[in-house]
Amino acid sequence: SAVISQKPSRDICQRGTSLTIQCQVDSQVTMMFWYRQQPGQSLTLIATANQGSEATYESGFVIDKFPISRPNLTFSTLTVSNMSPEDSSIYLCSAGQGGTYEQYFGPGTRLTVT
Amino acid sequence: QKEVEQNSGPLSVPEGAIASLNCTYSDRVSQSFFWYRQYSGKSPELIMSIYSNGDKEDGRFTAQLNKASQYVSLLIRDSQPSDSATYLCAVNDYGGSQGNLIFGKGTKLSVK
Numbered sequence: 001s002a003v004i005s006q007k008p009s010r011d012i013c014q015r016g017t018s019l020t021i022q023c024q025v026d027s028q029v030t031m032m033f034w035y036r037q038q039p040g041q042s043l044t045l046i047a048t049a050n051q052g053s054e055a056t057y058e059s060g061f062v063i064d065k066f067p068i069s070r071p072n073l074t075f076s077t078l079t080v081s082n083m084s085p086e087d088s089s090i091y092l093c094s095a096g097q098g099g100t101y102e103q104y105f106g107p108g109t110r111l112t113v114t
Numbered sequence: 115q116k117e118v119e120q121n122s123g124p125l126s127v128p129e130g131a132i133a134s135l136n137c138t139y140s141d142r143v144s145q146s147f148f149w150y151r152q153y154s155g156k157s158p159e160l161i162m163s164i165y166s167n168g169d170k171e172d173g174r175f176t177a178q179l180n181k182a183s184q185y186v187s188l189l190i191r192d193s194q195p196s197d198s199a200t201y202l203c204a205v206n207d208y209g210g211s212q213g214n215l216i217f218g219k220g221t222k223l224s225v226k
């Protein structure tokens with residue numbers, strides 16, 4: 001299994017600003033994903049981070065709001081742009097090798113927008 | 115729309131008992147099934163994967179899969195207070211973006 005770290009672990013941001021979350025994997029992985037989890041709720045997939053190409057976004061999520069980078073097979077960033085209080089949530093990065101569909105999660109970033 | 119259904123709970127079992135967690139899924143062609151454990155304030159942790167019909171055992175955990183009934187379950191034997199967590203069922207999104215999983219809403223387990 002992969003070991004995944006995320007930075008920052010938590011942040012409090014003002015409305016209208018942007019925050020970039022970093023995700024680092026300890027080994028090369030095929031797949032990286034970004035999820036959002038509201039308190040007491042399940043996971044909602046934001047997008048699949050593709051190495052060397054544009055991310056694949058799920059319905060309801062757009063690149064202008066959640067730009068994603070994946071410059072190599074171990075690292076990805078998610079930016080939450082022009083934040084509003086509705087963006088307050090836990091953002092989770094996961095990684096997997098694709099063939100087995102197994103995904104391993106980072107510790108998450110708890111974002112509060114005031 | 116593809117769905118993964120779980121009872122939200124809470125499911126309360128006494129210490130030492132067997133906890134039984136259930137999950138149904140809507141996409142008949144799904145091939146890969148997972149159970150994640152999530153402690154409060156923590157991220158999900160993969161505890162079981164199952165890919166073929168039948169039972170798969172790992173320590174105190176047994177995953178059971180019945181593709182004909184589109185049903186997957188997780189049994190936890192000799193339940194301990196440390197098993198108290200939310201358990202998420204996940205299924206591969208066949209036909210969706212590569213590698214995607216569809217998650218259920220989770221079942222909260224309390225062992226007392």
